[in-house]
Amino acid sequence: MKVNIPKGTRDFGPQEIYKRKYIFNTIKKYFELFGYVPIETPAMENLDTLTGKYGEEGDQLLFKVLNNGDFLKKVSPDILEEKNSPKAVKQLSKRGLKYDLTIPFARYVVMHRNEINIPFKRYQIQPVWRADRPQKGRYQEFYQCDADVIGSSSLQYEAEFVQLFDKVFRDLGISVDIKINNRKLLTALSILINEEENLTSITTAIDKLDKIGESGVVNILKKLKLPDAKITSILKFLSFRNLSDVREFFNDIELGQLGVKELEEIYSFLTNQQLTNTLTFDPTLARGLNYYTGTIFEVAAKNVEMGSIGGGGRYDDLTKVFGGEALGGIGISFGAERIFDVMEELKLFPPKIKSAPVLILTLDPIYQQHGYTILNTLRDEGIKADLYPAGDKMKKQMKYANNINCQFVIIIGEEEFRNQNASLKNMITGEQVTIDRDEIVEKLLKPENH
RNA sequence: GUGAUUGUAGCUCAGUUGGUUAGAGCACCGGAUUGUGGUUCCGGGGGUCGUGGGUUCAAAUCCCAUCAGUCACCCCA
Numbered sequence A: 001m002k003v004n005i006p007k008g009t010r011d012f013g014p015q016e017i018y019k020r021k022y023i024f025n026t027i028k029k030y031f032e033l034f035g036y037v038p039i040e041t042p043a044m045e046n047l048d049t050l051t052g053k054y055g056e057e058g059d060q061l062l063f064k065v066l067n068n069g070d071f072l073k074k075v076s077p078d079i080l081e082e083k084n085s086p087k088a089v090k091q092l093s094k095r096g097l098k099y100d101l102t103i104p105f106a107r108y109v110v111m112h113r114n115e116i117n118i119p120f121k122r123y124q125i126q127p128v129w130r131a132d133r134p135q136k137g138r139y140q141e142f143y144q145c146d147a148d149v150i151g152s153s154s155l156q157y158e159a160e161f162v163q164l165f166d167k168v169f170r171d172l173g174i175s176v177d178i179k180i181n182n183r184k185l186l187t188a189l190s191i192l193i194n195e196e197e198n199l200t201s202i203t204t205a206i207d208k209l210d211k212i213g214e215s216g217v218v219n220i221l222k223k224l225k226l227p228d229a230k231i232t233s234i235l236k237f238l239s240f241r242n243l244s245d246v247r248e249f250f251n252d253i254e255l256g257q258l259g260v261k262e263l264e265e266i267y268s269f270l271t272n273q274q275l276t277n278t279l280t281f282d283p284t285l286a287r288g289l290n291y292y293t294g295t296i297f298e299v300a301a302k303n304v305e306m307g308s309i310g311g312g313g314r315y316d317d318l319t320k321v322f323g324g325e326a327l328g329g330i331g332i333s334f335g336a337e338r339i340f341d342v343m344e345e346l347k348l349f350p351p352k353i354k355s356a357p358v359l360i361l362t363l364d365p366i367y368q369q370h371g372y373t374i375l376n377t378l379r380d381e382g383i384k385a386d387l388y389p390a391g392d393k394m395k396k397q398m399k400y401a402n403n404i405n406c407q408f409v410i411i412i413g414e415e416e417f418r419n420q421n422a423s424l425k426n427m428i429t430g431e432q433v434t435i436d437r438d439e440i441v442e443k444l445l446k447p448e449n450h
Numbered sequence B: 001g002u003g004a005u006u007g008u009a010g011c012u013c014a015g016u017u018g019g020u021u022a023g024a025g026c027a028c029c030g031g032a033u034u035g036u037g038g039u040u041c042c043g044g045g046g047g048u049c050g051u052g053g054g055u056u057c058a059a060a061u062c063c064c065a066u067c068a069g070u071c072a073c074c075c076c077a
Helices: A014-033 A055-060 A077-082 A085-092 A102-111 A156-172 A183-192 A196-207 A209-223 A228-239 A243-249 A254-270 A336-345 A365-380 A394-403 A414-419 A437-445
Strands: A044-046 A095-097 A120-129 A141-150 A176-182 A278-281 A292-301 A310-315 A329-334 A358-362 A385-387 A408-412 A421-426 A432-436
Touching (some): A014 A120, A014 A141, A014 A156, A044 A102, A077 A085, A102 A120, A102 A141, A141 A156, A141 A336, A156 A176, A156 A254, A156 A292, A156 A310, A176 A183, A176 A254, A183 A228, A183 A254, A183 A292, A196 A209, A196 A228, A209 A228, A228 A243, A243 A254, A254 A292, A292 A329, A358 A394, A365 A408, A365 A437, A408 A414, A414 A421, A421 A437, A432 A437
Parallel strands (some): A176 A278, A358 A408
Antiparallel strands (some): A120 A141, A141 A329, A292 A310, A310 A329, A421 A432
8 A cells, every 4th residue: 555645744753853843942932031922723713714814815725624424415506516616615614724823813812802911922833734836845734933912013022023033043043134124115105106006016026026136026017007217216215225215215205204213113122132143124025915014024044045934024903804803913923844944954953952761771581670670760860761672682772772872771681680780881982881770870860961 | 726847675866779687875684793782794685667558579768648746936934
């Protein structure tokens, strides 16, 4: 039988799990340190909760869960006859796998409005699913690591997220550039050139700049039938590298002034704070997600070819789609899968990311109970330990110990059994000593052995 | 959804213009070494050549279809 796993999914072996946990734990550590509290939401949501939130394309990428029971019986015959999938889905499926963590979070906030304290700072590290075609760094099942603050418009949180990005990537050893911009500036740009109805198209065009270059962006803008003068204005805006130019550029646009003021306030929060990584104002940063209304972030790894490994931004009315009161907020996300790939590529994982147990070897089944007693003594002391099942030749047992990267093995043979002691071998140095039973724990607990 | 590309041992790959029994390295198993792994030497097992069809005296090799992976685009993390 030929077995396989679904497209875009992966198995993770022990080594990969250790590495992934290392990333998640680092992120989690700083989420906690910054006062965020964890929540989890189900793998499945009602389809009504998910559909229509991610655009038409997003709806197609939703995994739908087939209804239980005789689901075909409940579908009206005309719809089956019509072969209209979107219509049929409504009767075939009432649940879907979650597509991101943000919409389920919004649903959570509305449902639990009276239990949460505003401002509510939550983090969430869970898998999400998208029926996308897989490619490098993109899977159908992947983890998102999100943190959001809702119910406050204070720009201190922007500063906080900059520092959160900075510290996490510092700890992981990835050198990054944290790019920052404000959607208000992009909106102001569309007001300035009197193209407000094209805001979204212009924004998505700008977002592609680093991929398709200036000429590519110009081509898109020309297709939108923008006159050359307006395109020139857009390019001028994109060329700015400091805020004073932007302020001057938007002299008469109130929203533009506001955007600059917000960015300046974020910078002033950070004035006396040490950042390991760079923070760059980037007017070309746009981000595709339409719900962002204020500050936007994107984090790019230096020295490696990879899309963004983190991002986020400020939004209004996250909860409005579910009929709750309009609560705005700001959130960021770490692209854990891509961070993993970057760290593999740059060989940034620490060599000793896991610790193998001390392995007890017995040279004859008659000593197995004896070994089992020692095993429990070690475990009681909190020493990670294991006992090789009796019977195999010493060579095979040693090989096993070597393969699982044991630092120490304890050997119980005829001699040790007779003298009530044990042979302790350091697998790294090859050094082997005979010690009393009582000394084993003491010896293994020595700090240089950890 | 659109396009490109690759499927040969557990893994990474070689395999000439179609031509005898499809190879290598690593991994695995055994031995050299009956109480010592990681180094060395010797030996061994393991393949429907992704699948199905076609062309041919003859197909891993050529053609068609199909499935799967990978990569790019759209979009996105």
